[in-house]
Amino acid sequence: MIDTIEYDYPEFHLSMDCFWCVIVNGEIALKEAEAAKWLCKDNLYSVKWLPADISLVDKIEKSLW
Known part of the structure; x- marks a missing residue:
């Protein structure tokens, strides 16, 4: 597993x-x-990621280097 992302959007968790x-x-x-x-x-950062995805993409980037 890479991570569990917890994020509060205005309409849902x-x-x-x-x-x-x-x-x-x-x-x-x-x-x-x-x-x-x-x-x-x-x-990796050529995509406009949703707010919940950004910390995950950061972790993926660090693991690839």
Whole structure:
């Protein structure tokens, strides 16, 4: 597990467990997200992340260096 993100948005509280995963075969099927894209470590901040995602992206960046 990478982290559990807790964030209070104005309308709701988010509790998000985040994991490292490996795709063994097949395609990704989005069930909750609106979009997905592959990012290399140099492009992690090319996305306009939601507030709850920023601390997670920081942790991912630190683990990749």
